[in-house]
Amino acid sequence: MKYLTEFRNGEIAQRMAREIRVITTRPWKIMEVCGGQTHSIIKNGIDQMLPSEIEMIHGPGCPVCVTPLELIDKALAIAAQPGVIFCSFGDMLRVPGTDADLFQIKGAGGDVRVVYSPLDAVDLAMKNPEKQVVFFGVGFETTAPANAMSVHVAKRRGLKNFSLLVSHVLVPPAIEAIMGSPGNKVQGFLLAGHVCSVMGYWEYPPLAAKYGIPLVVTGFEPLDLLDGIRRAVVQLEAGRHEVENAYERIVTFDGNRAAQKLLAEVFEVTDRAWRGIGVIPNSGWRLSAAYRAFDAEDRFQISGIHTQESPLCRAGDVLRGAIKPAECSAFGKECTPRHPLGATMVSSEGACAAYFNYGRFLSIEELAGAGTGLTGVVHG
Amino acid sequence: MAESAKTALLDLPKGTPDFSGWSCPLPLVGYPTIVMGHGGGGKLGNELVEHMFLPAFRNPALENLGDAAVLDLLNGRLAMSTDSFVVQPLFFPGGSIGELAVNGTVNDLAVSGAEPKFLSAGFILEEGFPLAQLAAIVQAMANAAHTAGVQIVTGDTKVVERGHGDGCYINTAGIGVLRPGIRLGPNRAKPGDAILVSGTIGDHGMAIMSVREGLEFESQIRSDCVALNGMIAEVLDAAGASVHAMRDPTRGGLASTLNEIAQASGVGIVIDEASLPVRVEVQSACELLGLDPVYVANEGKAVFFVVPEAAEKVLAVLRAHPLGREAARIGQVTAEHPKMLVARTAMGANRVIAQQIGEQLPRIC
Numbered sequence: 001m002k003y004l005t006e007f008r009n010g011e012i013a014q015r016m017a018r019e020i021r022v023i024t025t026r027p028w029k030i031m032e033v034c035g036g037q038t039h040s041i042i043k044n045g046i047d048q049m050l051p052s053e054i055e056m057i058h059g060p061g062c063p064v065c066v067t068p069l070e071l072i073d074k075a076l077a078i079a080a081q082p083g084v085i086f087c088s089f090g091d092m093l094r095v096p097g098t099d100a101d102l103f104q105i106k107g108a109g110g111d112v113r114v115v116y117s118p119l120d121a122v123d124l125a126m127k128n129p130e131k132q133v134v135f136f137g138v139g140f141e142t143t144a145p146a147n148a149m150s151v152h153v154a155k156r157r158g159l160k161n162f163s164l165l166v167s168h169v170l171v172p173p174a175i176e177a178i179m180g181s182p183g184n185k186v187q188g189f190l191l192a193g194h195v196c197s198v199m200g201y202w203e204y205p206p207l208a209a210k211y212g213i214p215l216v217v218t219g220f221e222p223l224d225l226l227d228g229i230r231r232a233v234v235q236l237e238a239g240r241h242e243v244e245n246a247y248e249r250i251v252t253f254d255g256n257r258a259a260q261k262l263l264a265e266v267f268e269v270t271d272r273a274w275r276g277i278g279v280i281p282n283s284g285w286r287l288s289a290a291y292r293a294f295d296a297e298d299r300f301q302i303s304g305i306h307t308q309e310s311p312l313c314r315a316g317d318v319l320r321g322a323i324k325p326a327e328c329s330a331f332g333k334e335c336t337p338r339h340p341l342g343a344t345m346v347s348s349e350g351a352c353a354a355y356f357n358y359g360r361f362l363s364i365e366e367l368a369g370a371g372t373g374l375t376g377v378v379h380g
Numbered sequence: 381m382a383e384s385a386k387t388a389l390l391d392l393p394k395g396t397p398d399f400s401g402w403s404c405p406l407p408l409v410g411y412p413t414i415v416m417g418h419g420g421g422g423k424l425g426n427e428l429v430e431h432m433f434l435p436a437f438r439n440p441a442l443e444n445l446g447d448a449a450v451l452d453l454l455n456g457r458l459a460m461s462t463d464s465f466v467v468q469p470l471f472f473p474g475g476s477i478g479e480l481a482v483n484g485t486v487n488d489l490a491v492s493g494a495e496p497k498f499l500s501a502g503f504i505l506e507e508g509f510p511l512a513q514l515a516a517i518v519q520a521m522a523n524a525a526h527t528a529g530v531q532i533v534t535g536d537t538k539v540v541e542r543g544h545g546d547g548c549y550i551n552t553a554g555i556g557v558l559r560p561g562i563r564l565g566p567n568r569a570k571p572g573d574a575i576l577v578s579g580t581i582g583d584h585g586m587a588i589m590s591v592r593e594g595l596e597f598e599s600q601i602r603s604d605c606v607a608l609n610g611m612i613a614e615v616l617d618a619a620g621a622s623v624h625a626m627r628d629p630t631r632g633g634l635a636s637t638l639n640e641i642a643q644a645s646g647v648g649i650v651i652d653e654a655s656l657p658v659r660v661e662v663q664s665a666c667e668l669l670g671l672d673p674v675y676v677a678n679e680g681k682a683v684f685f686v687v688p689e690a691a692e693k694v695l696a697v698l699r700a701h702p703l704g705r706e707a708a709r710i711g712q713v714t715a716e717h718p719k720m721l722v723a724r725t726a727m728g729a730n731r732v733i734a735q736q737i738g739e740q741l742p743r744i745c
Contacts, residue, residue: 116597
């Protein structure tokens with residue numbers, strides 16, 4: 001597959017991993033911001049290929065995981081209303097609210113539908129004028145253009161029965177929050193390639209200067225990740241702190257200006273609560289005054305929500321990179337993908353789910369059995 | 381009638397095959413759609429049987445139209461299986477619920493080591509369901525039964541009120557005769573066994589996904605829905621005693637089947653990710669939606685656990701068969717990590733492929 005298989009070449013990957021081992025002289029802690037990168041690292045075993053000095057810390061970049069519980073409860077309440085078609089990206093359906101998830105609402109008669117594009121939800125609104133169609137617009141800067149386009153199109157078509165339940169969050173304020181938190185261990189970042197494909201990377205040089213950290217725009221395939229890590233290590237070892245682009249086939253400095261213009265028109269910056277982390281100032285988007293009429297929170301006026309997080313779940317510590325998933329006492333015991341206590345165990349991008357699904361609760365010795373063709377490959 | 385049937389045809393969902401050439405042998409008292417009376421046991425129901433089911437499925441056991449099909453005694457041990465089909469959409473690239481209903485049960489019998497003989501067919505139809513669509517489904521079942529060499533010998537039709545069904549549900553049950561001297565079972569995989577798959581994985585699931593409302597995408601992917609009993613018979617003829625287990629990896633995909641066998645046999649399984657046959661279109665669609673083809677459904681593939689000495693022979697038999705041209709050896713059974721499926725990645729690392737919780741969900745970004 002063009003532009004994919006080339007970046008999954010095992011031999012080149014081993015060569016790049018060797019190069020990283022050669023240049024690494026001290027311990028470094030590098031955070032990959034994006035949950036998609038976390039999954040690729042764990043799925044492909046990239047972390048096992050790195051020298052022991054390099055620790056990958058998994059960041060908060062999983063939109064499903066950081067969507068606040070209160071908003072999920074609001075989504076559940078709206079989805080349960082008669083006359084509503086509630087549309088969502090697939091992986092939000094299993095995220096637990098306080099008492100239920102969207103699958104349970106669907107089972108109880110709610111009209112909950114998985115769509116791949118928010119524009120499909122706009123089409124549903126056109127086809128079902130007697131229904132209220134709500135799209136659950138979550139995500140980072142990556143999903144924002146499509147969500148913005150949906151309300152833009154709905155407004156142009158004069159649709160009165162389409163609205164967006166918005167919980168957009170932004171990467172730069174999250175990096176500030178992590179760097180500013182007491183006990184922070186992160187020394188460098190892999191920036192999320194797809195976020196930068198939309199936003200470019202003009203926002204990041206001030207962060208590199210302020211905190212003295214290298215920031216490398218990085219893709220998602222194994223070779224992309226190894227290249228991003230290599231460049232971060234080169235900078236760390238040399239004491240440099242710059243913004244670098246290791247995803248040049250997709251990302252430019254300016255990003256997608258047309259998308260940014262639309263985003264500036266449809267959204268405005270607001271404080272956002274991040275599940276497991278708390279409120280981060282100016283860390284998200286809400287609909288701007290010109291589009292406020294499409295805000296599902298205003299339209300449905302859900303009140304009386306009392307949220308309760310599981311007292312066992314340490315998703316917040318995982319999302320801040322303070323602990324690894326398996327260090328949570330509930331991991332793999334009270335909390336599994338079948339009975340998730342927090343969103344990080346649910347989403348396909350959640351760090352806990354990645355650790356569980358790819359067997360990281362097992363020791364290397366348990367996996368690497370003699371005579372199975374497994375021996376000796378784990379550490380590359 | 382002709383006019384209204386035409387109207388119904390125009391409303392067909394995307395993916396519906398062209399069956400404009402189908403002609404009703406005799407007029408069906410004028411209804412273009414299913415009405416409650418079609419399930420009422422009266423004249424309307426009889427018309428459906430006489431003008432649609434009987435001409436399509438015709439065989440001596442069915443023709444008696446008794447309360448039960450009367451069959452001659454089959455020699456040997458019997459295998460029996462049943463499956464219900466609720467797929468949406470009913471017509472999809474490469475097939476319909478009709479082929480699925482026949483091939484699904486035929487394949488369940490075949491991978492049990494039985495030669496499928498007779499099927500039953502139960503229809504649950506929703507009021508308002510276009511008769512032209514039912515006719516296309518029935519014809520697809522008849523063709524699939526003919527291809528698989530089985531007879532549909534008894535059936536039933538019920539009609540539910542509009543809004544209480546999804547157009548058409550089908551249940552089939554089947555009886556087959558077990559081959560003598562074959563000992564197969566999901567609990568019989570042994571360390572050292574080679575694991576073979578008869579062709580590309582994920583075709584059916586992605587074909588369905590490509591036409592499902594809300595997720596439609598342009599693609600050339602077609603369902604692999606097909607009866608496997610002919611190909612399996614050739615494998616068993618050539619190396620029956622060497623085969624320890626067989627399965628058709630349907631819902632939950634290859635990963636679920638291999639996990640089930642690992643658990644039932646108390647063994648570990650190692651597969652080499654790079655050896656998995658996956659069509660480029662399927663891989664691309666999976667990348668787009670964030671799905672893993674090992675979890676995506678198949679309807680025309682079989683997995684074989686064979687003693688290592690027979691692996692090349694079985695592979696050659698599979699590849700010589702039209703349905704097995706892309707067969708591949710994908711891994712082996714091990715005594716290590718019992719009850720666990722481990723994949724060796726292209727990077728040279730290992731990862732566990734766990735049993736899926738529910739169905740795979742397209743990701744956000």
